[in-house]
Amino acid sequence: MISYAEALEKILSEVRNYPSELIPLSQSLGRVLSEEVSADRDYPPFHRSAMDGFAIASKDYKDGQVYPYHRELPAGMSLDLEPKEKAIRIMTGAPVPLGFDLVIKIEDAYLTETDGQKQVTFNLKDAKPWQNIAKQGEDVKKNQIVLTKGIQIGTSEFSLLASLGKETVSVIQSPKVHIISTGNEVIPIHSSPLPYQIRDSNSYTITSILSKYKIQPESVTHVPDLEKEITEQIQKGLDADILILSGGVSMGSLDLVPSILQRLGVDLIFHKTAIKPGKPIWFGKRKNTIVFGMPGNPFSVQTCSRIFLEPFLRKSYGQSQIPSYKLPYSTTKQKKGSLTEFFPVRLETTDKTYLAPLAFNGSGDVRAGLFSDGLAIIPSQLSQIQKEDILEFLPW
Amino acid sequence: MISYAEALEKILSEVRNYPSELIPLSQSLGRVLSEEVSADRDYPPFHRSAMDGFAIASKDYKDGQVYPYHRELPAGMSLDLEPKEKAIRIMTGAPVPLGFDLVIKIEDAYLTETDGQKQVTFNLKDAKPWQNIAKQGEDVKKNQIVLTKGIQIGTSEFSLLASLGKETVSVIQSPKVHIISTGNEVIPIHSSPLPYQIRDSNSYTITSILSKYKIQPESVTHVPDLEKEITEQIQKGLDADILILSGGVSMGSLDLVPSILQRLGVDLIFHKTAIKPGKPIWFGKRKNTIVFGMPGNPFSVQTCSRIFLEPFLRKSYGQSQIPSYKLPYSTTKQKKGSLTEFFPVRLETTDKTYLAPLAFNGSGDVRAGLFSDGLAIIPSQLSQIQKEDILEFLPW
Numbered sequence: 001m002i003s004y005a006e007a008l009e010k011i012l013s014e015v016r017n018y019p020s021e022l023i024p025l026s027q028s029l030g031r032v033l034s035e036e037v038s039a040d041r042d043y044p045p046f047h048r049s050a051m052d053g054f055a056i057a058s059k060d061y062k063d064g065q066v067y068p069y070h071r072e073l074p075a076g077m078s079l080d081l082e083p084k085e086k087a088i089r090i091m092t093g094a095p096v097p098l099g100f101d102l103v104i105k106i107e108d109a110y111l112t113e114t115d116g117q118k119q120v121t122f123n124l125k126d127a128k129p130w131q132n133i134a135k136q137g138e139d140v141k142k143n144q145i146v147l148t149k150g151i152q153i154g155t156s157e158f159s160l161l162a163s164l165g166k167e168t169v170s171v172i173q174s175p176k177v178h179i180i181s182t183g184n185e186v187i188p189i190h191s192s193p194l195p196y197q198i199r200d201s202n203s204y205t206i207t208s209i210l211s212k213y214k215i216q217p218e219s220v221t222h223v224p225d226l227e228k229e230i231t232e233q234i235q236k237g238l239d240a241d242i243l244i245l246s247g248g249v250s251m252g253s254l255d256l257v258p259s260i261l262q263r264l265g266v267d268l269i270f271h272k273t274a275i276k277p278g279k280p281i282w283f284g285k286r287k288n289t290i291v292f293g294m295p296g297n298p299f300s301v302q303t304c305s306r307i308f309l310e311p312f313l314r315k316s317y318g319q320s321q322i323p324s325y326k327l328p329y330s331t332t333k334q335k336k337g338s339l340t341e342f343f344p345v346r347l348e349t350t351d352k353t354y355l356a357p358l359a360f361n362g363s364g365d366v367r368a369g370l371f372s373d374g375l376a377i378i379p380s381q382l383s384q385i386q387k388e389d390i391l392e393f394l395p396w
Numbered sequence: 397m398i399s400y401a402e403a404l405e406k407i408l409s410e411v412r413n414y415p416s417e418l419i420p421l422s423q424s425l426g427r428v429l430s431e432e433v434s435a436d437r438d439y440p441p442f443h444r445s446a447m448d449g450f451a452i453a454s455k456d457y458k459d460g461q462v463y464p465y466h467r468e469l470p471a472g473m474s475l476d477l478e479p480k481e482k483a484i485r486i487m488t489g490a491p492v493p494l495g496f497d498l499v500i501k502i503e504d505a506y507l508t509e510t511d512g513q514k515q516v517t518f519n520l521k522d523a524k525p526w527q528n529i530a531k532q533g534e535d536v537k538k539n540q541i542v543l544t545k546g547i548q549i550g551t552s553e554f555s556l557l558a559s560l561g562k563e564t565v566s567v568i569q570s571p572k573v574h575i576i577s578t579g580n581e582v583i584p585i586h587s588s589p590l591p592y593q594i595r596d597s598n599s600y601t602i603t604s605i606l607s608k609y610k611i612q613p614e615s616v617t618h619v620p621d622l623e624k625e626i627t628e629q630i631q632k633g634l635d636a637d638i639l640i641l642s643g644g645v646s647m648g649s650l651d652l653v654p655s656i657l658q659r660l661g662v663d664l665i666f667h668k669t670a671i672k673p674g675k676p677i678w679f680g681k682r683k684n685t686i687v688f689g690m691p692g693n694p695f696s697v698q699t700c701s702r703i704f705l706e707p708f709l710r711k712s713y714g715q716s717q718i719p720s721y722k723l724p725y726s727t728t729k730q731k732k733g734s735l736t737e738f739f740p741v742r743l744e745t746t747d748k749t750y751l752a753p754l755a756f757n758g759s760g761d762v763r764a765g766l767f768s769d770g771l772a773i774i775p776s777q778l779s780q781i782q783k784e785d786i787l788e789f790l791p792w
Binding site for chain 1: 421422425437439440441442444446448468470471472473474485487488489490491502503530534535536542543550551552553554555556557558559560561562563579580581582585586587588589591592593594595596597598599600601603604605607620621646647648649650651692693694698719720721722723724743745747748749757758760761762763764765766767768786792
């Protein structure tokens with residue numbers, strides 16, 4: 001049985017390149033850029049006053065000097081200095097006129113008026129050039145690349161793209177995804193279960209994970225453990241870029257998925273990996289279609305989606321992986337066996353931030369992920385975790 | 397000038413209760429529950445086999461004993477034991493028949509057949525009752541409350557609600573929000589800026605933050621710094637639950653927003669708070685309308701949205717606040733002045749996870765939030781941060 005690291009490596013070596021599409025910026029939140037974006041001009045585009053106050057030339061500055069002034073420059077306008085003009089009133093966001101290089105904030109200014117002539121003196125010990133001015137190009141230079149392919153558009157990217165005037169952006173097209181839940185015991189959520197039946201939550205888990213990447217599954221189907229019906233659905237599902245199955249991949253006599261997949265020409269890449277939960281996972285491909293055969297238990301699906309499906313999507317999108325963190329564990333924990341173990345934790349902050357366990361009855365537990373912030377990992381070779389031991393943490 | 401803590405307290409004491417609406421579960425991701433949800437039955441609903449293997453009675457177990465068997469129980473069915481039936485083949489997810497209380501996994505079973513009679517012996521030292529069985533009700537008891545009002549529906553909640561058969565869920569109705577950007581220097585993103593103009597990114601920042609709560613703004617407008625036009629737009633905007641302005645709240649002579657708001661009968665709750673960035677923020681209300689007057693700089697808007705708007709929304713929704721974390725800082729930092737300072741950081745993991753600074757030229761910096769994971773806080777009274785000092789961290 002291959003290790004977690006080997007399984008992940010095999011999955012990541014099967015990444016696909018999806019084509020690009022051009023969409024309006026306003027619809028791009030959560031999508032992943034497929035173009036490099038460079039600055040259309042310097043940012044700031046001009047020497048911008050960072051304060052409401054007065055602009056002057058720093059070389060002329062003397063403490064206590066009286067500056068006559070008569071003009072005021074709000075943001076959204078510019079002006080050329082008149083001969084002998086030594087100060088102007090300036091507003092935040094306005095361009096500092098050529099010839100001036102210092103803004104003194106209004107709180108440090110003392111305003112007077114003599115015979116209709118406005119005057120100002122300043123209470124400022126140390127006048128440094130470029131004080132209270134955001135210099136042209138100090139944030140970003142014109143033509144500088146500010147965003148690269150593979151960056152997911154969040155608040156900061158969205159705002160920056162708007163600043164740059166990118167009305168449309170090129171993003172990775174969402175892959176076509178089919179989801180098939182299998183299992184005789186599984187019924188749709190609107191049905192009343194018999195005592196030994198359960199409702200299909202796995203397609204909801206997978207749909208939720210896909211929604212993080214703005215992927216809408218093309219179809220969501222359920223089939224009982226019947227050779228003919230599974231075969232039919234998988235056959236249909238193989239026109240997708242990604243086919244995600246849940247259930248039917250374990251050791252039971254009705255675990256028909258692996259044999260049907262192989263009969264339909266899907267090449268097995270691996271079946272089973274040394275992890276808990278999620279051990280029975282099946283992974284393969286047929287031409288351009290990638291097939292994830294996830295186990296049927298709800299927390300196995302959530303775990304496999306996080307540790308295998310998301311990394312696959314992100315690498316296919318050219319996105320970096322979600323970083324994992326290393327944080328101290330809040331208590332002690334035993335691990336039996338030699339599998340790499342994943343369990344739900346929440347972040348608990350006292351003097352510092354710890355990983356804290358939650359009630360967890362294993363992969364079949366319907367509320368296993370609830371109130372958790374992510375998964376902690378116990379490596380295969382460890383059997384005992386002590387309080388303050390540093391564990392790897394994968395945020396959801 | 398009031399402190400950050402006082403400002404936040406004043407904002408949180410103005411929370412509103414928004415009504416509920418019933419929506420299909422399939423559309424509920426990211427929405428906030430406005431009902432308590434209890435379990436429709438025990439989970440697991442039956443003593444569920446957690447393994448593919450054999451079910452027997454633990455009290456009868458003897459190491460090396462030969463068990464004849466003739467029946468197989470897949471998931472999705474149930475069976476009653478026949479008299480003298482001592483073992484059945486059982487699959488993961490199937491209900492353990494009444495009378496049996498132990499499942500031995502297939503890997504520990506040795507199968508033989510004598511004269512057409514199937515038999516099994518087990519390689520198991522220690523047979524404990526309920527081994528490899530998820531007991532009925534061990535995760536959740538029937539009628540137990542599993543989700544409460546104010547919980548945002550993420551992957552785990554979505555999956556659990558599906559398991560419980562909640563086809564429709566009661567969620568908080570999104571408030572009606574208007575966004576108004578002000579500023580003569582600000583132009584829409586599809587326009588070509590003159591040298592001293594910048595494009596409106598603030599409405600994109602605010603829209604993105606609202607989208608975390610599945611709120612679509614009712615309108616997004618821009619007005620120049622003209623008394624009449626601002627007055628008109630604010631007047632229209634005051635029919636919202638939340639009116640969010642950016643720009644025009646500082647000390648400049650064209651910062652018209654505070655006086656116009658007050659003339660329109662919006663009661664000032666506070667203007668300015670001792671933070672950086674975001675100091676000039678204006679907050680008030682008229683009847684049921686809450687008004688956030690945010691400063692105009694892009695990173696001020698992003699910061700004020702995270703530290704004031706989101707807490708307001710979450711408390712109005714009955715949601716708990718995003719927890720803040722305490723993590724060591726990766727290097728040293730100086731702070732001038734006595735404001736509480738927020739700056740963008742990313743999480744950097746070496747031997748453990750640190751908060752690491754990013755290039756940051758202040759609140760006007762268009763790429764200030766880029767590649768950051770959240771905000772670190774330097775409390776007002778601190779002026780010097782050392783490597784390894786623990787700072788409070790607000791994730792985005």
